[in-house]
Amino acid sequence: MTAKNPSNKRPLQNRLLLRRLSQLLFLGLFLFLFIHTDYSGADDMAYAVNILFRLDPFLAATVMLASKVVIALMVPAIAVLLLALVVGRAFCGWFCPMGSLLDVCRHGVKSDRAGKNTLFPRLGLWLFIVTLLLAFCGFHVAGYVDPFSILVRGLAQAFYPAAHGMTESVFTFTYLHAPDAVNNITEPIYSWLKETILPAERKYFQLAFFSFAILGGVMLLEMAQKRFFCRNICPLGAMFGLLSRYGLMRSRGGDKECGKCRVCSSLCRMGAINENRDIDMSRCNLCLECQVRCPRRVIRFGFSQPKQTSTIRGLSRRQFIGAVASAMVLPSIKEVHGLDKWSDPLLIRPPGALPEDEFVGRCVRCAECIQVCIGNGLQPTFLEGGLDAIFTPKLAARTGYCEFNCTLCGQVCPTGAIRQLTRQEKHLMKIGNAWFDRDLCLPHAKGIPCMVCEEHCPTPVKAIQFREATVINSDGAQVTVKQPYIVDDLCIGCGICEYKCPLPGLPGIFVTSGGEHRNPEHQLPRPEDFYGS
Amino acid sequence: MKNRRQFLLEAMAWSAGLGLPVPLWDATSAFAIENTPKLVVVTGKSYDILVTKALETLGWPGAFIKNGDKVVIKPNIGWDRNVAQGANSHPIVVVQLAKLALDAGAGEVKIFDHTCNEKRRCYVNSGIQDGVAAIGDKRVRLLHIDQRKFVPVDIKNGKSLSQWEIYRDALEADVYINVPVAKHHGLSRLTLGLKNAMGVIGGRRGSLHFNLGQKLADLATVIRPTLTVVDATRLLMRNGPQGGNEDDVEIRDTVIASTDPVAADAYATTLFGLKPEEIDSTVAAHAMGLGEMDPAKMRIQEFQL
Incomplete structure (x- = not known):
């Protein structure tokens, strides 16, 4: 050279x-x-x-x-x-x-x-x-x-969606308030940006500021x-x-x-x-x-220059001992934290995720799955999974949901922390289970008809079914209303029901990690185990 | 003339979500209801021919369309489902309508839906994206919803809704062709033409599900299709509106067309073995004088091709 x-x-x-x-x-x-x-x-x-x-x-x-x-x-x-x-x-x-x-x-x-x-x-x-x-x-x-x-985390969870929002604001402003002469120039530019570098939809991230x-x-x-x-x-x-x-x-x-x-x-x-x-x-x-x-x-x-001694020095003995000590202390404190004893029920992992310990061991927090998630369902975890699981992906069904036919997160995971699934495997992969909150859900709580969750439930035989019930509504009148319920064996925990629930604030239906396939301890009780078949 | 600083300040206010007032749209127009509406029912295996026959029987192009008109075709592309699963309008039906509009001299043909599943997946999996691309005419475009185009519309004659956000392209179209796919729905029993209007409105759509039938009728006072073409080539009989199991789909090879949106829905209802009066939106719309729901009072022409 x-x-x-x-x-x-x-x-x-x-x-x-x-x-x-x-x-x-x-x-x-x-x-x-x-x-x-x-x-x-x-x-x-x-x-x-x-x-x-x-x-x-x-x-x-x-x-x-x-x-x-x-x-x-x-x-x-x-x-x-x-x-x-x-x-x-x-x-x-x-x-x-x-x-x-x-x-x-x-x-x-x-x-x-x-x-x-x-x-x-x-x-x-x-x-x-x-x-x-x-x-x-x-x-x-x-x-x-x-x-x-x-x-990638910083780009995916902060810079890129922020740039998208800014761009959208500017072109919304020109679209609504600028004369046609301006729009004749700006609109083709906006269309071109949408086709090339802008994401398809706005995305929202709980850890945007942190990232x-x-x-x-x-x-x-x-x-x-x-x-x-x-x-x-x-x-x-x-x-x-x-x-x-x-x-x-x-x-x-x-x-x-x-x-x-x-x-x-x-x-x-x-x-x-x-x-x-x-x-x-x-x-x-x-x-x-x-x-x-x-x-x-x-x-x-x-390659032919004479060899020189490196000026870089390794760790001092004290530093090395410190490193080894902390490597032993943190995992043992993690044991004491005992997250497997009271794992956060809202910590729902992507479909195909390995069992929790293996998953966190393999996940490199690269945000590839979060970036690729077309439903904006995957969010970075904060401390719910422990001190060593920050930025791991979880499904947050109030911001988005897991699209039934989509298998992209497993395809982009660079370490196999999320397995690649075929579409057929994905359709049967239970990552959690939906539950009704009968104090909130309109047909249950107020006798008001609403079946938005059932409408969106993607399993071919719907995991949300309904029974007709005669109830007293908020006006004191007796009405017949269709009340939804969950079929645990069919629900895969995709969260679209929670996402689409029209209630403001807390949803009338929500998903937890209960029943997820990757953890045998999270299996749901089956009626026949209690009543006999 | 705004100077640069004012412009930037306003742009910032916009970015901060303060929002400048958007003018209210007035979509109420005088509309005439025919006493005995014409309704065409065509059955056969070639869906493109069914569509052409149905429209020509109604008098297409005739007075329906002028040279250079802006045409909107509004299929149901709400779900990430394929053609055989019967959750979306059939691509051949949609494409044939676009071709007929082009042949009649349409200046532009826009096709879109406000989807329930991820929008790109719906357009691809429904087969409509490929179908439209194959037409190869620049005047036809399959577009994704642009959130900026939802405008608040006064629903002056509404009983349950007084105002809602409606998509500008649907309001501005010279020719608006509503192309629902006939299928089962858990809450409203069936989803047909009036329910298909959910795809041109914004806002929190889920909150409409209380008193849905009346609300759909209210929307029908401002969203006035030139033509309703019901895709009954296959009927999703159960687990609607998105299905997913081909065993739930019945092949019926039928296309229904009418200028009367209520009549089209009412007739399509009978294909499921139900009576028009069992569908709340049909009853509500009929009561508001938006169309005929009694098949005996329609001029029905049937063709087997």
């Missing part, structure tokens, strides 16, 4: 251009796949929209440690590991969509601490080790710190220093750094003849260049900025 003629600036600048093009290309590809994490007009996904997560060796390692099985879906991550052995952290500088996004963000914030020393040089590695240990001990939180999980704060925070931290997240926090970057130490890619930094010149170290967005102008390949993301800007043109990258 060394330039043949150091005095010729041109080929070097071409490399910068090449890197930027690569960043742009992969950021564009990422956004393309993000937007296409949606129903495409066919039952099966047209693209492997989850590929980014399946290429992530940090997630692959934690998920496999947590679930103690080899997950075939995540095997592509090995390719990225091998890449790191050859080209070091080039992934961070050339491909990573989070890194590229931060490089873009930096143009929006003024940072005078560009190349300053990395503030928490050991944090990323510490997080990497702690997360792996925790995962092994049954407390899987890799998704809290993984760059792609943070990125926004995390991704927004990562972006704002660019003000503290360049690539703050990548240098200080990113456990995936730390993993690449660890490999780069033994990797083939080497560098030649400056030397004593550089005098007072500190161009390279002050430019470095990764804080990879030290006082002696040595380039630490476990930090360098090969952005090549230093090589291009070096007045003496002495900086080189390549």
